[in-house]
Amino acid sequence: MKRVYVNEEWCLGCRLCEYNCAFANSGLSDMVLALKDKPVFPRIHVEGDEKITYAVSCRHCEDPVCVKSCIAGALSKENGVIKADPDRCVGCLTCVLVCPYGALAPGENGVMLKCELCLENSCGEPACVKGCPNRAIVYEERGETA
Amino acid sequence: MSRYVIIGNGTASVGAIEGIRSVDKTGSITVISEEDRPAYCRPLISYYLEGKTKLENIGMRGADYYSDSAAELLCGRKAVGIDADRRTVALDDGEVLPYDRLCVCTGSSPFVPPFEGLGTVEKQFTFMTLDSALGIEKSIDAASRVLIVGAGLIGLKCAEGLTGRVASVTVCDLADRVLSSILDADCAALMQRHLEEHGMEFLLGDSAVRFDGNTAYMRSGRTVGFDVLILAVGVRANTSLISGIGGEVNRGIVVDERMATSVDGIFAAGDCAEGFDASSGGKRVLAILPNAYMQGHAAGVNMAGGSEVFDKGIPMNSIGFFGLHAMSAGVYEGEMYEERTDTSIKRLFTKDGLLKGFILIGRSERAGIYTSMIREKIPLSSVDFELLKRSATTAAFPPESRRKMFGGAV
Ligand SMILES: Cc1cc2nc3c(=O)[nH]c(=O)nc-3n(C[C@H](O)[C@H](O)[C@H](O)COP(=O)(O)OP(=O)(O)OC[C@H]3O[C@@H](n4cnc5c(N)ncnc54)[C@H](O)[C@@H]3O)c2cc1C
Numbered sequence: 001m002k003r004v005y006v007n008e009e010w011c012l013g014c015r016l017c018e019y020n021c022a023f024a025n026s027g028l029s030d031m032v033l034a035l036k037d038k039p040v041f042p043r044i045h046v047e048g049d050e051k052i053t054y055a056v057s058c059r060h061c062e063d064p065v066c067v068k069s070c071i072a073g074a075l076s077k078e079n080g081v082i083k084a085d086p087d088r089c090v091g092c093l094t095c096v097l098v099c100p101y102g103a104l105a106p107g108e109n110g111v112m113l114k115c116e117l118c119l120e121n122s123c124g125e126p127a128c129v130k131g132c133p134n135r136a137i138v139y140e141e142r143g144e145t146a
Numbered sequence: 147m148s149r150y151v152i153i154g155n156g157t158a159s160v161g162a163i164e165g166i167r168s169v170d171k172t173g174s175i176t177v178i179s180e181e182d183r184p185a186y187c188r189p190l191i192s193y194y195l196e197g198k199t200k201l202e203n204i205g206m207r208g209a210d211y212y213s214d215s216a217a218e219l220l221c222g223r224k225a226v227g228i229d230a231d232r233r234t235v236a237l238d239d240g241e242v243l244p245y246d247r248l249c250v251c252t253g254s255s256p257f258v259p260p261f262e263g264l265g266t267v268e269k270q271f272t273f274m275t276l277d278s279a280l281g282i283e284k285s286i287d288a289a290s291r292v293l294i295v296g297a298g299l300i301g302l303k304c305a306e307g308l309t310g311r312v313a314s315v316t317v318c319d320l321a322d323r324v325l326s327s328i329l330d331a332d333c334a335a336l337m338q339r340h341l342e343e344h345g346m347e348f349l350l351g352d353s354a355v356r357f358d359g360n361t362a363y364m365r366s367g368r369t370v371g372f373d374v375l376i377l378a379v380g381v382r383a384n385t386s387l388i389s390g391i392g393g394e395v396n397r398g399i400v401v402d403e404r405m406a407t408s409v410d411g412i413f414a415a416g417d418c419a420e421g422f423d424a425s426s427g428g429k430r431v432l433a434i435l436p437n438a439y440m441q442g443h444a445a446g447v448n449m450a451g452g453s454e455v456f457d458k459g460i461p462m463n464s465i466g467f468f469g470l471h472a473m474s475a476g477v478y479e480g481e482m483y484e485e486r487t488d489t490s491i492k493r494l495f496t497k498d499g500l501l502k503g504f505i506l507i508g509r510s511e512r513a514g515i516y517t518s519m520i521r522e523k524i525p526l527s528s529v530d531f532e533l534l535k536r537s538a539t540t541a542a543f544p545p546e547s548r549r550k551m552f553g554g555a556v
């Protein structure tokens with residue numbers, strides 16, 4: 001399955017991916033309207049220090065511990081994509097407690113937001129990858145381990 | 147064709163169904179459920195009272211789950227005995243079900259101490275099932291005074307769910323702090339203050355000793371008037387089906403890392419089972435939902451002839467009240483690293499070169515990175531712990547392990 005992979009040597013730390021993510025998931029067509037002067041809740045997060053930066057988003061684990069742990073049945077795996085159902089999530093953060101990658105964070109109303117690969121929003125493919133100026137994140141097939 | 151029988155219909159049971167079906171698509175699965183409904187998300191009963199979830203969203207799986215999984219659900223029926231030699235389970239209505247492999251997923255029951263005068267209390271409940279939540283909902287109104295005995299997870303979640311729907315919520319506990327099973331004194335004090343700010347009242351280090359109608363007589367000599375009483379003193383694993391046939395039972399049904407009990411052909415999983423605790427090295431009942439699912443899944447796979455080991459269970463919890471979250475994991479032993487503000491506490495416990503446990507209040511970002519350090523026993527010497535203790539980040543990991551994490555399929 002295609003996933004978002006990181007080339008950390010190439011990451012500029014510019015955080016464009018975070019903005020593109022928040023915009024793609026805003027449901028709005030105007031980036032200024034969607035993001036300007038508002039707190040943004042991207043589903044990808046640039047981490048690192050002075051030396052190295054890289055963007056972290058959900059790995060779409062083959063054996064997703066978050067799905068097994070969700071107390072509300074809000075997380076599910078559909079065709080390999082790990083999805084969060086905002087109507088079911090109660091914001092308990094159990095998934096944050098168990099995800100080994102630190103890939104999830106709640107949005108403004110406490111409900112979980114996670115990368116769903118933009119397959120169902122207007123972008124249709126990961127907006128973070130599309131907008132990355134240096135190919136520091138790519139969307140491709142790298143073969144399954146299992 | 148194998149015949150699988152599962153006793154109980156909670157999270158562990160669903161894990162077991164999915165574990166069995168990951169190996170064996172054709173064997174028959176029969177699920178015996180004392181509660182008269184398909185499996186639902188038990189922790190949501192307090193969110194239901196609070197109005198944060200609706201009944202139609204409480205089911206654990208979709209409407210066609212049992213038929214899609216080719217599992218037969220016997221609702222409102224109770225298993226009353228096992229015959230391990232004949233490999234049969236007897237139900238309360240006299241029916242006897244044969245099995246090849248059996249999984250006991252009976253969960254736990256509220257423990258109700260023999261309080262004097264309890265029988266005189268008209269509106270009294272425990273808080274373990276959706277039926278109990280619906281019963282409580284029916285018996286309260288905006289003028290109700292609610293007394294909850296027990297300031298543990300279940301008592302406080304119930305209290306949160308009721309706050310705002312009733313006139314007052316008072317919680318008493320013999321322990322001198324809230325959430326005494328997961329929080330130390332400082333962390334409990336921070337959480338208690340937050341709960342009080344949201345209207346809960348506490349009587350700690352004190353508990354009811356006697357009831358008379360709508361009055362509780364406390365150990366301290368105080369009296370508390372109430373309209374609705376909720377008993378959330380503690381829970382006990384439902385082990386009697388296995389102890390009844392001489393199987394090994396401690397606090398829970400003792401299982402190995404394949405979830406097999408001491409009785410041939412019988413497995414156990416979830417809140418009723420006592421499995422391995424990777425953080426302490428001993429055996430322990432880990433009564434949390436993620437554990438129930440994973441144990442159930444492992445049991446199911448092994449029942450169906452596959453092989454799955456679950457030896458990474460640790461105690462852990464994420465629980466929020468009125469927007470303040472408390473996370474905890476592992477054991478609180480060894481050296482402590484601490485960061486504190488007025489509204490948050492972070493405490494990490496390290497010993498023998500490993501992260502052994504943590505408590506995080508109001509600081510939940512990427513906590514799973516800490517949890518997996520405990521679970522996977524990642525040596526502190528292999529990471530930049532100076533960085534990691536300040537911030538849960540994979541930046542503290544060596545580049546090779548990061549490349550594996552973010553560059554390979556997982
Ligand atoms: C109010 C509340 C809040 C909670 N919050 C959290 C939380 O935030 N996070 C978390 O991780 N965990 C939480 N838990 C704990 C979590 O719900 C349990 O760990 C989990 O439900 C265990 O699943 P189980 O399948 O082992 O048992 P259960 O869910 O208890 O299911 C056992 C089922 O077996 C049935 N049964 C028992 N005996 C028999 C019999 N002889 N015959 C037929 N059926 C039988 C019972 O009726 C029950 O339906 C909470 C629990 C409660 C009550």
Ligand code: SF4
Nearest residue numbers: 058059061064066099
């Ligand atoms: S949220 Fe975390 S655990 Fe869940 S699938 Fe994504 S990376 Fe895996």
Ligand code: SF4
Nearest residue numbers: 070089090092093095
């Ligand atoms: S925060 Fe939401 S998605 Fe995460 S475990 Fe809790 S209910 Fe499930």
